Amino acid sequence: MASDDTAESTTSARIEVDGVAMVQLLGPQDRLLRMLEKEHPAVDVLVRGNEVTLTGEPAAVRAARKLVDELIELTRSGHALAPSDVAQSARMLEREGVRPSEVLGEAILSTRGRVIRPKTLGQKEYVDAIDENTIVFGIGPAGTGKTYLAMAKAVQALQRKEVERIILTRPAVEAGERLGFLPGTLTDKIDPYLRPLYDALNEMMDPEIVPRLMASGTIEVAPLAYMRGRAQPLDAQVLTPSGFVTIGSLEVGDLVIGSNGEPTPVLGVFPQGRKPVYRVTSQDGASTLCCGEHLWTVTTRDDKRRGKSRVLQTSDMIGRLWQNHFHRFELPVARPVQMIEQPVPMDPYALGLLLGDGSITCKTTPSFSTADVELVERLQQSLPSVEVTHKDGYDYVLRRAGGGRGGVIVTNPVTVAIRELELDGTTSSTKFIPQQYLRNSVDVRLAVLQGLLDTDGGPVMQRGRTCRVQYTTISPRLRDDVTQLVRSLGGVAYVRTRVAEGRAPGYANGRPVGHQHDAFVMDIRLPEGIVPFRLTRKRVIYQATKTGRPQRYVHDITPECEAETVCIQVAAEDSLYVTDDFLVTHNTLNDSFVVLDEAQNTTPEQMKMFLTRLGFGTRMVVTGDITQIDLPQGASGLRVVTRVLKDIDDIHFSRLTSDDVVRHSLVGRIVDAYTEYDEQRTAARAEREQASEFANRAERRAGMQRPGPRDRMPKRGLK
Numbered sequence: 001m002a003s004d005d006t007a008e009s010t011t012s013a014r015i016e017v018d019g020v021a022m023v024q025l026l027g028p029q030d031r032l033l034r035m036l037e038k039e040h041p042a043v044d045v046l047v048r049g050n051e052v053t054l055t056g057e058p059a060a061v062r063a064a065r066k067l068v069d070e071l072i073e074l075t076r077s078g079h080a081l082a083p084s085d086v087a088q089s090a091r092m093l094e095r096e097g098v099r100p101s102e103v104l105g106e107a108i109l110s111t112r113g114r115v116i117r118p119k120t121l122g123q124k125e126y127v128d129a130i131d132e133n134t135i136v137f138g139i140g141p142a143g144t145g146k147t148y149l150a151m152a153k154a155v156q157a158l159q160r161k162e163v164e165r166i167i168l169t170r171p172a173v174e175a176g177e178r179l180g181f182l183p184g185t186l187t188d189k190i191d192p193y194l195r196p197l198y199d200a201l202n203e204m205m206d207p208e209i210v211p212r213l214m215a216s217g218t219i220e221v222a223p224l225a226y227m228r229g230r231a232q233p234l235d236a237q238v239l240t241p242s243g244f245v246t247i248g249s250l251e252v253g254d255l256v257i258g259s260n261g262e263p264t265p266v267l268g269v270f271p272q273g274r275k276p277v278y279r280v281t282s283q284d285g286a287s288t289l290c291c292g293e294h295l296w297t298v299t300t301r302d303d304k305r306r307g308k309s310r311v312l313q314t315s316d317m318i319g320r321l322w323q324n325h326f327h328r329f330e331l332p333v334a335r336p337v338q339m340i341e342q343p344v345p346m347d348p349y350a351l352g353l354l355l356g357d358g359s360i361t362c363k364t365t366p367s368f369s370t371a372d373v374e375l376v377e378r379l380q381q382s383l384p385s386v387e388v389t390h391k392d393g394y395d396y397v398l399r400r401a402g403g404g405r406g407g408v409i410v411t412n413p414v415t416v417a418i419r420e421l422e423l424d425g426t427t428s429s430t431k432f433i434p435q436q437y438l439r440n441s442v443d444v445r446l447a448v449l450q451g452l453l454d455t456d457g458g459p460v461m462q463r464g465r466t467c468r469v470q471y472t473t474i475s476p477r478l479r480d481d482v483t484q485l486v487r488s489l490g491g492v493a494y495v496r497t498r499v500a501e502g503r504a505p506g507y508a509n510g511r512p513v514g515h516q517h518d519a520f521v522m523d524i525r526l527p528e529g530i531v532p533f534r535l536t537r538k539r540v541i542y543q544a545t546k547t548g549r550p551q552r553y554v555h556d557i558t559p560e561c562e563a564e565t566v567c568i569q570v571a572a573e574d575s576l577y578v579t580d581d582f583l584v585t586h587n588t589l590n591d592s593f594v595v596l597d598e599a600q601n602t603t604p605e606q607m608k609m610f611l612t613r614l615g616f617g618t619r620m621v622v623t624g625d626i627t628q629i630d631l632p633q634g635a636s637g638l639r640v641v642t643r644v645l646k647d648i649d650d651i652h653f654s655r656l657t658s659d660d661v662v663r664h665s666l667v668g669r670i671v672d673a674y675t676e677y678d679e680q681r682t683a684a685r686a687e688r689e690q691a692s693e694f695a696n697r698a699e700r701r702a703g704m705q706r707p708g709p710r711d712r713m714p715k716r717g718l719k
Helices: 019-026 028-039 058-076 083-093 121-132 146-159 186-204 209-215 224-228 301-306 348-357 373-382 413-420 442-456 476-488 536-544 604-611 637-644 665-702
Strands: 002-006 011-016 044-048 051-056 109-111 114-116 135-139 165-170 219-223 237-240 243-246 255-257 263-282 287-291 295-298 310-313 367-369 386-392 395-400 457-460 468-473 492-498 506-508 511-513 519-525 552-570 592-596 619-624 651-655
Touching: 011 058, 019 028, 019 058, 028 044, 028 058, 028 083, 051 058, 058 083, 083 121, 109 146, 109 186, 114 146, 121 135, 121 146, 121 651, 135 146, 135 637, 146 165, 146 186, 146 592, 146 619, 165 186, 186 209, 186 219, 209 219, 237 255, 287 552, 348 367, 348 373, 348 442, 373 386, 373 395, 373 442, 442 457, 442 468, 442 476, 457 536, 468 476, 476 492, 476 519, 604 619, 604 637, 619 637
Parallel strands: 135 619, 135 651, 165 219, 165 592, 592 619
Antiparallel strands: 002 011, 011 051, 044 051, 109 114, 237 243, 255 263, 263 287, 263 552, 295 310, 367 395, 386 395, 457 468, 468 519, 492 519, 506 511
């Protein structure tokens, strides 16, 4: 209820306020009332009971009344008023169409009875920009809430499950200090720079939850230099559609293989310098090299129950690889890799059969031995240009179709192919799979594997266990090639060695025959949909029995060496790529909320490195004050990026000013004073430069020049 009494030069407005709202409107010791009078000195404010009377010139009364109405609206929305709210509301009302109750009434986070919300119009625009853009730069003086609000939005996004991780980082370069000269351990050196981030986290979340989230990798707080180091040594192998290449040879635009088995382009290549390198080994013997900050997508037993995964650094997993006698961290297994199809000189299934039970010395007609008539028929179907002829017992010879005694001698097509593949002369202990079969389409690679398993492999069933495939060979090279085949098809292979020495002899034609070579027994698991056999009796057993899925776990992490490193960014949706031994890894941040604080102390190179870590589903907030640069020399990355990225969509620059300072009111005045001082210095410098340029021009016009060397030489006279 309100009524107006007007006079010729003054007017009054009476506003009725309920008791609770009146107490909050006045504030403790009437501080808010005095603040209201300070903001509108031309208006007399009188409070009696539940009624507020405003008296003064009509325009001043209307402005004061509008302010009181907005403050009442804020109290009704549950906002605990403070003197700064009165001042900020008065400033907002000076702008047309802005309502303080809408700006200050929006809560970001509520924790332990405390509500975090924007307190100025600039902060409200900053928070809205974070909601609407992928990358936001918050630039402004100290005390404007840049970092605090960004962290509040990060916690809010995590609680709403909009992101899976929070990453908070800042450069560890303050006031020209260097970490190496600071006392204490590495943690002691870094903690002072990160302490404000820890403190803010503990204010916004339960302090008991924060350590658990940090241990699980859900929250990461690290110096910027540690984010940079997610890299592998230059000679680490990365899989491409045409095979493995070194990561150091990759360039932007090259194709690598993602976790889905399909090619994905490289978006960025970033040299990382010399770093300590670790060897990460999985339980199936696969391994690769990477730095301690390299990222891995892993799943724990608890994660499986929740249907989720987590991203951890290499260093986060050291010393935590086992839990209750089980491997803790499971790695993703790549799907069958799509490589470039290329022509081959022999049917791949036939090649697998001959590598298993064939004689390919080329000194005689190629032959094949088997007790399975079905394999003979399949070999004949795969090689229409030859005739598979029974010799005796289990032995068959492969003759050229249509060939006979006499006439023109034509080379056996199998012999031609074997020589082309450089397999002629190989024996059971030296056979291998040629590269053009290993680096080929899924169909070609699977056909080779099926030929090998139909001859020297088979399904293995044990009570209480799922069916697996077992394969045996005495060729070390063939062992490695079969392992590569299995891994390229999305499977895993475990190898154990049966040493020849001391083993009981075998029997041939009733006679004992000793073992001359070690035997390699491989247990193979393949993904669903990949049938490893064509031979009917083996395929029926395999398909009738439940098979386990391929699994890979981190088994060991050990320091290896120190080496030059590089990291890459790929365009795959999950940012994963395939490295050595078909291990799946990545070094880009997906589904994360990343906050870079004190960004004015980053170099342009560091800023570029940070921004290119952007992954799918990730949002970034970069905060800093370009008037407080502590870099000993060189340009600030924050200052440079405002010019480089100013016209790019989905990137927003929020400029906060002294009006947005929410600390002590004196801080805003200090900021204004320094700003005025800097402007005066800049103007004075410009005047001096202008005066100097004017003087130089005047000298040139007057022809005033210093004497040259000849003019300064004394003239010699005759004596």
